[in-house]
Amino acid sequence: MSMTTDASTNSAAEAGKPGSGPPGSPGRRRSGSAAGTARLASALVSPTLLVLAVVVMYPILAALYQSLFVSGQRLDAQGFVVEGREFVGLGTYADILFGPAAERFWNAFWNTTFFTVVTVTLEAVLGMAMALVMHQAFRGRGLVRASVLVPWAIPTAVSALLWRWIFAPDGVANAVLGHQVLWSSQALASKIAVITAEVWKTAPFVGLLVLAGLQVISREVHEAATVDGAGAWRRFWHITLPLVKPALVVAVLFRMLDALRMFDLPFILIGQQKDSVETLSMLAFSEATNVHYGPAAAYATLLFAYVALIAFVFVKLLGADVIGEVRSQVPRRGGIRSRRGKGSAR
């Protein structure tokens, strides 16, 4: 995570700051006053780095530091909690990964992973479908686009409440199914409930990002392919999908990072301490509310490491560029290919 954050925010900062604006200029003058330029650049960037250090680095390091201690675990002879904290090093991590807390941790870990994989897959498919529909020209397109956004606009906590009423024992879901499913207590049912609510809420987000990607694909490419005799399915696989891929990959990356720290939806929809839906964030929260700050920080750190790893692997494997390049790349590629396509067709 730190790598992507650094990279993205640096480039964002560079793009936004007048001083760091000409990234090409130091290259041209490298032989000359390279040292001076570097000093100037670092001076100009340092306010941003300072802010980053305070809002990004400090919490991470503080959590890491805190996870090495435990406090409030012992009572003195009068029954008062012994004050101060005790250094346990990596003891908390050992407990979590292999010790008494391992069962709960790995359960939460697999829940988190399962929710991420399933919801993001469904969202990508549904979001893609939504985008294709919204991309068509038809009457009321504006209305459809706006209404698709409604689930995304509702705060998660509120939509979790809505779905909780739907999935109540005497709720709408059971009335429609004609069968009493106990959504909040049966393991599989509660997972399905969470996935349904999550996909309902966030597929529009993917849909909108993909729609943006679709809109920059030149119409001529499709026309050319049609002239070449490609069917709709083939055009989708060989033209739409590759060209929309950069936007889709970014949408999926955002959703994955979001899903990995899923908290409010299962918390409100199903409840605390439910093995079937407990995620890593919920675990950290539950420890923190019971004043076990050391273990809570350890869970948070492990989650952070996991998210960082996933983001890193994802960026490496699929080459997701989070910022900037999407905008410049898509039209360029589309443009080049469309011109070529046109040329060969004629």
Place this chain on the structure above:
Amino acid sequence: MKPLRWRAASVAAIVALAVAGCGGGGGDSSASSEISGRGPITFATGKDVTGAVTQAVETWNDSHPEQRVRLIELPADGDQQRQQMVQNAQTESGAFTVLDLDNVWNAEFAANRWVVELPRKEFDFSPFLESAMKTAEYRGKLFSVPAYSDGGLLYYRKDLLGEVGAEPPTTREEMREICAEVLKLPAAEGMSCYAGQHAKYEGLTVNFAEAVHGAGGRIVDDRGQPTVDSPEALRGLETMVEGFRSGTIPRAAIAYKEQPNKRAFIGGELVFSRNWPFMWSQANADDGSSKVAGDFGVAPLPGITGKGVSSLGGHNLAISSFAENKATALDFIKFYTSKKQQRQRLVKGSLAPTRSALYDDPELREKYPYLDTLKKSIESAEPRPRVVNYGDVTLAIQDEVYAALKGDKQPRQALSDLQRRLEKLIER
């Protein structure tokens, strides 16, 4: 590019260290256990839904212009109240002076020295309910004063029981027999026998404790040692599990908290319901929202092998260690728990008092016919385990009991696992 990166990293590291240094300091405790100082204070309590608390604070402020009390309303949810109070204590903030604690938090707040010991000689506790007083102490010392009490009641359908000529049951076995008769009635078609609170939250701990105590067992003994691996506790848990298995308790009740339970009872779906006194006025509402208005009664909770034992609810007032003007706070607590104030809150907000005389007041009894039953319920009630890490203990209980109710674990296994977990949590 390289030197720039490197310098940037070192800047970040230095800043982080500097900030960390600031954060780590200031650990000196400003806490004082001395009760002194007068002036304005605050009163942190849950959401004042009925307006009764606001009224009490206004009455105080009218007569104490120099020592005004500012009401701080915390969220309605108990866990969130606790969280905010714990945060207040962790940051050693003086923002909250008087804390309205759920009585199960007394031990935790006392052991962490988040609240100060109160001078017993300043109070006359003889008119207070004995069971409520138990929740105010930690290791023999007084840390809070009971302001509200609460006990579980068995709500029953007077009309249906009348038709089969039955009296309210005193044991679960009797309850099942009455149900068998009642459910044969055409008027009772589609109804279920009984429900309490069985969702996985604090209410499950309350209901489990009642089952264990009602079977003569204990969760934690007088020396603070866990004793759930006993035949009595097993009997209690098996009764709950059997209720679900036999259908005495409807399947949907595994998701019941107080409100869904209430909806089921006032919607005419249940013959018996275990709930708190708050349900009485709502079940008796004659605006059409309740199908059972006038057709129900209340009785003490039925036992399993012996007498029924309710879990003791209620709230106590305590003084934050980190606040100023503790002498004013002490006076305010005396005022707030006085007979007059408790009576007023009962009348305005139907909040159950901690002084036993109020339960015998004929005028109040006329307004709240359940008072007599409630007094019996509270007098014989048992507090939930009074342990420092109650949060951990109640979670362990909920984990194991819920697994047993869902049929994922045999009751015997659940209790021996629970015993093991509690031993680990409580040994310390």
